[in-house]
Amino acid sequence: xxxxxxxxxxxxxxxxxxxxxxxxxxxxxxxxxxxxxxxxxxxxxxxxxxxxxxxxxxxxxxxxxxxxxxxxxxxxxxxxxxxxxxxxxxxxxxxxxxxxxxxxxxxxxxxxxxxxxxxxxxxxxxxxxxxxxxxxxxxxxxxxxxxxxxxxxxxxxxxxxxxxxxxxxxxxxxxxxxxxxxxxxxxxxxxxxxxxxxxxxxxxxxxxxxxxxxxxxxxxxxxxxxxxxxxxxxxxxxxxxxxxxxxxxxxxxxxxxxxxxxxxxxxxxxxxxxxxxxxxxxxxxxxxxxxxxxxxxxxxxxxxxxxxxxxxxx
Amino acid sequence: xxxxxxxxxxxxxxxxxxxxxxxxxxxxxxxxxxxxxxxxxxxxxxxxxxxxxxxxxxxxxxxxxxxxxxxxxxxxxxxxxxxxxxxxxxxxxxxxxxxxxxxxxxxxxxxxxxxxxxxxxxxxxxxxxxxxxxxxxxxxxxxxxxxxxxxxxxxxxxxxxxxxxxxxxxxxxxxxx
Numbered sequence: 330x331x332x333x334x335x336x337x338x339x340x341x342x343x344x345x346x347x348x349x350x351x352x353x354x355x356x357x358x359x360x361x362x363x364x365x366x367x368x369x370x371x372x373x374x375x376x377x378x379x380x381x382x383x384x385x386x387x388x389x390x391x392x393x394x395x396x397x398x399x400x401x402x403x404x405x406x407x408x409x410x411x412x413x414x415x416x417x418x419x420x421x422x423x424x425x426x427x428x429x430x431x432x433x434x435x436x437x438x439x440x441x442x443x444x445x446x447x448x449x450x451x452x453x454x455x456x457x458x459x460x461x462x463x464x465x466x467x468x469x470x471x472x473x474x475x476x477x478x479x480x481x482x483x484x485x486x487x488x489x490x491x492x493x494x495x496x497x498x499x500x501x502x503x504x505x506x507x508x509x510x511x512x513x514x515x516x517x518x519x520x521x522x523x524x525x526x527x528x529x530x531x532x533x534x535x536x537x538x539x540x541x542x543x544x545x546x547x548x549x550x551x552x553x554x555x556x557x558x559x560x561x562x563x564x565x566x567x568x569x570x571x572x573x574x575x576x577x578x579x580x581x582x583x584x585x586x587x588x589x590x591x592x593x594x595x596x597x598x599x600x601x602x603x604x605x606x607x608x609x610x611x612x613x614x615x616x617x618x619x620x621x622x623x624x625x626x627x628x629x630x631x632x633x634x635x636x637x638x639x640x641x642x643x
Numbered sequence: 644x645x646x647x648x649x650x651x652x653x654x655x656x657x658x659x660x661x662x663x664x665x666x667x668x669x670x671x672x673x674x675x676x677x678x679x680x681x682x683x684x685x686x687x688x689x690x691x692x693x694x695x696x697x698x699x700x701x702x703x704x705x706x707x708x709x710x711x712x713x714x715x716x717x718x719x720x721x722x723x724x725x726x727x728x729x730x731x732x733x734x735x736x737x738x739x740x741x742x743x744x745x746x747x748x749x750x751x752x753x754x755x756x757x758x759x760x761x762x763x764x765x766x767x768x769x770x771x772x773x774x775x776x777x778x779x780x781x782x783x784x785x786x787x788x789x790x791x792x793x794x795x796x797x798x799x800x801x802x803x804x805x806x807x808x809x810x811x812x813x814x815x816x817x818x819x820x
Contacts, residue, residue: 625672
């Protein structure tokens with residue numbers, strides 16, 4: 330095919346006569362558009378952050394977010410269900426690796442628990458009789474006065490900044506703000522800090538802002554349980570003149586102290602004391618507590634909805 | 644707006660939505676040597692690398708909204724970080740990163756570290772807990788896990804998205820005669 334050209338040299342258009350272009354070259358327009366889009370999106374993100382932080386939980390943005398969470402929930406549940414068999418397989422092999430040593434430890438614990446249970450039966454019977462004799466008015470007791478709303482965990486903390494999980498149950502199931510949450514074994518996980526109709530945000534015990542009034546089950550020493558480091562907890566405000574032993578079980582105190590108002594019912598297991606120390610300069614003992622809950626393996630939890638009115642502080 | 648651009652935007656939206664749901668529902672619970680793989684960040688960066696700044700920034704904003712909504716956390720926070728990350732890597736893809744085989748891996752490694760630092764700063768400014776020691780300890784295994792994710796995710800993205808036609812390539816070539 331003959332080509333209709335007189336020369337075959339190809340050069341860049343810089344030296345070529347061109348027709349008058351638009352007021353802004355396409356490259357400049359593209360840069361302006363790109364920056365405008367970025368600026369707009371960043372501005373929108375900052376507006377959303379500001380509104381989200383400043384408005385109350387009942388504000389318009391939170392309501393929209395709650396509605397969005399309700400829409401996203403089926404997708405999250407579906408993803409969780411798809412992943413569950415793989416998690417189970419991993420959990421099975423992970424369990425096999427430590428099964429032998431765990432079995433030995435559990436047998437020992439079972440023997441101790443059996444002896445303790447025998448002693449507890451008669452003590453519980455005595456306590457019930459005495460309470461009836463005294464006409465003792467009690468606050469809601471765990472687990473008798475609580476209805477468990479079992480829910481799947483549908484989102485997990487994304488990184489070390491967040492110590493919250495989202496569960497697939499909300500106000501439509503009776504969950505309210507500050508509802509206590511336990512794991513499938515009945516151990517304390519945290520409390521509800523945000524609610525939507527079909528989802529709730531649970532702040533874990535490992536959140537730096539979490540504080541639980543707790544008691545040593547063996548010595549009856551009370552203190553304030555707070556996050557220490559990693560998944561460890563620390564029992565604070567325990568003076569140096571009292572005795573706390575390694576291996577003691579820590580449970581919620583359920584006290585209604587105005588200084589540290591306790592949102593949790595009495596007697597929910599929290600963890601076991603792993604070390605006790607003190608220094609000359611500190612006012613209080615340093616008591617490390619290892620939680621019973623494995624916060625990185627939370628699949629399902631139970632929110633404890635009280636069936637008895639919780640007394641308000643005067 | 645060309646049909647191909649709309650199709651690309653739709654594919655990017657679906658891919659990012661799925662990645663966001665998988666991230667918040669499954670992968671945020673996976674802990675390997677202290678690190679957590681971030682499928683959403685990797686997917687966003689690779690899409691941005693292939694499709695440029697506009698898709699990167701808009702995709703980051705959208706994915707951030709999905710994450711913040713699903714986790715009931717502060718709205719806009721993840722969007723802010725992912726928008727910047729998507730834009731920056733989109734720009735890298737449009738300029739020096741084009742046609743370089745190591746670009747996806749460099750992008751993911753660098754942005755994983757910078758994203759962690761950015762998150763730390765934003766949370767610190769908002770008065771949230773910002774454990775710098777934990778962040779700097781956990782970011783390395785997370786970066787390694789993200790690099791492992793990069794290869795399969797990049798293969799998927801390359802298959803889904805057509806070859807880029809960057810606007811900043813030489814505009815006109817004219818034959819003289």
